[in-house]
Amino acid sequence: MATSLSYYLREMARGEWLRNFLFVKTAPYETPPHFRDYPRLTGKECTHCLACMMICPTPGAIEVLKEDEGWNPVIYPGHCIRCGLCVEACPEGVLMSGRILESQFFENTGYTWTFHLTVDSTLCMRCGNCSVACPVNKEEDPQLAATGTGENDEVIMRVKGGELRILHEEKCTGCKTCEEACPNSAIRVARVIEAIHTAEEGG
Amino acid sequence: MSFLQSIKNTVRSKSIHVSYVNVGSCNGCDIEVLAMLAPRYDIEQYGIYVHNNPREADVLLVTGAFTPQWEDKLKSIWDKIPEPKVAIAIGNCPISGCVFNRRGAYVDPPVAKHIPIAAEVPGCPPRPTEILNAVLSLAPLVFKDYEEKQS
Ligand code: SF4
Ligand code: SF4
Ligand code: SF4
Ligand code: SF4
Numbered sequence: 345m346a347t348s349l350s351y352y353l354r355e356m357a358r359g360e361w362l363r364n365f366l367f368v369k370t371a372p373y374e375t376p377p378h379f380r381d382y383p384r385l386t387g388k389e390c391t392h393c394l395a396c397m398m399i400c401p402t403p404g405a406i407e408v409l410k411e412d413e414g415w416n417p418v419i420y421p422g423h424c425i426r427c428g429l430c431v432e433a434c435p436e437g438v439l440m441s442g443r444i445l446e447s448q449f450f451e452n453t454g455y456t457w458t459f460h461l462t463v464d465s466t467l468c469m470r471c472g473n474c475s476v477a478c479p480v481n482k483e484e485d486p487q488l489a490a491t492g493t494g495e496n497d498e499v500i501m502r503v504k505g506g507e508l509r510i511l512h513e514e515k516c517t518g519c520k521t522c523e524e525a526c527p528n529s530a531i532r533v534a535r536v537i538e539a540i541h542t543a544e545e546g547g
Numbered sequence: 548m549s550f551l552q553s554i555k556n557t558v559r560s561k562s563i564h565v566s567y568v569n570v571g572s573c574n575g576c577d578i579e580v581l582a583m584l585a586p587r588y589d590i591e592q593y594g595i596y597v598h599n600n601p602r603e604a605d606v607l608l609v610t611g612a613f614t615p616q617w618e619d620k621l622k623s624i625w626d627k628i629p630e631p632k633v634a635i636a637i638g639n640c641p642i643s644g645c646v647f648n649r650r651g652a653y654v655d656p657p658v659a660k661h662i663p664i665a666a667e668v669p670g671c672p673p674r675p676t677e678i679l680n681a682v683l684s685l686a687p688l689v690f691k692d693y694e695e696k697q698s
Pocket of ligand 3: 478479480500515516517518519520521522523
């Protein structure tokens, strides 16, 4: 008892021990380069296909905004969960984060997607907001004006015969603009996303 | 600066007491706070101690998207902390509601609506180093010369 006590006292009186005890800190832990941080721009040209916004699981995390002549995705910290899905989904390699792009290249992985539109006809009041707001409809029929009625059957959906009809589900890009535009939560976009793996090219 | 103030500054810079409260997070951010305590990040070497008693705390770490049950309770926890005090929002949830902030969800973010938040650490979850840096960089701003700034 007395020996061990004196041992401790002698040990703790050493200058080096005191210095270590009071001042030594572990070196600050650096963020490793492979850390999947907020996606950054690679400088490649964005084609405004909106795949990144479609696949993003978090409300308000990513927006594709017009900058001068081109489009560019903008990530919002505080919303973005750093999942990296937008990096993987972008067909043009506009975004990068950690080593997602490298491993995607070597493993030949990617995504395919289809979308299903459903309208709850008991909630839908045939206002046509969804069909007017849809960016694909705007390209197919710029004349499709308020109330969403028209003659063009190339649009994704429009009010036809007193009902909102889905005409070309396959043209949907999954942007969910229609969901946001609907005052009654009547229209729903289901994203069916499949991870794919091809064995060609790469490594 | 008075002698008393300089003593207080020294003591406060080496003893920051942290309390944390989860107002409806998935527990991910709480795990990162826990990791700060573990030897790898070891926050106690910086003089930061976790007690989880608001009456002893200087810093309140808030995680979670604010569920209705916290309506009256978070404010009362905040009121129990003695001055000088500061609240830090940890993770996306108290900032924006993160993935839970959807139509019909029972959350009411941001937490800054309910108690004053001095700093936000985004991430889902944020890295322990990010939380640590937030506490370390905010503490001198709030606690240094506190009494002199008051008068
Ligand atoms: S990393 Fe994930 S959460 Fe962040 S913007 Fe991309 S898809 Fe959305
Ligand atoms: S997926 Fe890529 S190319 Fe398409 S809009 Fe997003 S960043 Fe641009
Ligand atoms: S999600 Fe809705 S708005 Fe977007 S393309 Fe599909 S139908 Fe149009
Ligand atoms: S916006 Fe909603 S209520 Fe209006 S037509 Fe479309 S689905 Fe129906």
